[in-house]
Amino acid sequence: MAKHLRKIVQAGFGLLSNAYAKGFLPGSAALYNGPLKHFCVPGMNCYSCPGALGACPIGSLQAVLADRHRRFPFYVLGYLAAVGLFVGRFICGWLCLFGLLQELLYKIPVPKLIIPGKADRAMRYLKYVVLAVLVIGLPLLYRSEYGAGEPFFCKYVCPVGTLEAGVPLVLLNRSLRSALGWLFRWKMLLLVLCIAACMFLYRPFCKYICPLGAFYALFRKISLIRIEVDAGRCTKCGACARVCRMQVDPHLQPDSGECIRCGECVRACPAQALSYVAAGKRVACGRGEKYTIVK
Ligand code: SF4
Numbered sequence: 001m002a003k004h005l006r007k008i009v010q011a012g013f014g015l016l017s018n019a020y021a022k023g024f025l026p027g028s029a030a031l032y033n034g035p036l037k038h039f040c041v042p043g044m045n046c047y048s049c050p051g052a053l054g055a056c057p058i059g060s061l062q063a064v065l066a067d068r069h070r071r072f073p074f075y076v077l078g079y080l081a082a083v084g085l086f087v088g089r090f091i092c093g094w095l096c097l098f099g100l101l102q103e104l105l106y107k108i109p110v111p112k113l114i115i116p117g118k119a120d121r122a123m124r125y126l127k128y129v130v131l132a133v134l135v136i137g138l139p140l141l142y143r144s145e146y147g148a149g150e151p152f153f154c155k156y157v158c159p160v161g162t163l164e165a166g167v168p169l170v171l172l173n174r175s176l177r178s179a180l181g182w183l184f185r186w187k188m189l190l191l192v193l194c195i196a197a198c199m200f201l202y203r204p205f206c207k208y209i210c211p212l213g214a215f216y217a218l219f220r221k222i223s224l225i226r227i228e229v230d231a232g233r234c235t236k237c238g239a240c241a242r243v244c245r246m247q248v249d250p251h252l253q254p255d256s257g258e259c260i261r262c263g264e265c266v267r268a269c270p271a272q273a274l275s276y277v278a279a280g281k282r283v284a285c286g287r288g289e290k291y292t293i294v295k
């Protein structure tokens with residue numbers, strides 16, 4: 001059960017976040033616009049997906065920063081900081097639909113690649129650059145002649161938006177097809193490259209591009225839910241590092257910002273030295289197919 005628990009939670013949360021079935025009806029031009037849309041979901045989930053019930057925090061952050069009235073994004077930043085403080089990148093491992101999609105693409109039987117150490121380490125900083133430049137800097141600083149900014153990451157890069165919103169909206173609305181231009185073709189190219197990369201590399205978007213993962217990673221040492229190692233139990237066998245597809249060695253760096261708290265290492269540890277902790281208290285360790293609640 002524990003082996004599939006995470007997939008079930010990821011899929012369930014993804015469905016719940018996109019449960020506005022009416023939006024998927026052919027010819028439907030109306031997105032859900034009810035009260036839930038005022039709230040952000042914790043993972044990457046495009047606001048303009050026909051089924052989306054909530055807003056994407058990264059899209060919301062850019063929208064406020066790009067607004068001509070230049071208001072401070074108290075709500076979105078406060079929300080993101082609260083999620084980061086409580087659970088951090090646990091969201092990436094357990095609640096992000098795009099994370100699940102990447103994992104499913106990685107199951108396609110093609111040769112698997114790992115980007116070598118130095119190049120991989122350098123590329124991991126890219127997501128912080130994306131956060132600082134495309135999500136915060138340019139939407140805040142750029143102004144058109146009409147005084148409005150632009151959500152640079154959403155508009156020019158985000159493959160989540162292309163997959164969840166661009167593609168279904170174009171398929172569902174004949175009238176939109178004649179209006180497609182270079183921007184849609186550019187975003188489709190990025191989406192195809194992203195999908196191809198996901199077959200060969202484990203979660204490349206999360207490792208190298210995702211600004212939300214970068215934001216939550218800032219809370220790696222202080223979030224309430226974390227992975228911890230009990231040095232007294234650890235035999236340094238290395239089983240945890242071998243199962244980690246994010247290339248973290250959790251017995252050395254249990255609070256790495258690259259850790260998505262997926263728990264694979266917790267289940268793989270034969271000594272039960274690794275555990276989920278909440279507010280400093282061990283709550284669950286694992287072995288094989290099971291998680292054990294620590295009393
Ligand atoms: S699998 Fe467990 S015992 Fe082995 S190195 Fe990792 S934490 Fe230590």
Ligand code: SF4
Nearest residue numbers: 244259260262263265
């Ligand atoms: S260190 Fe463990 S919990 Fe973190 S990403 Fe790797 S396997 Fe998952």
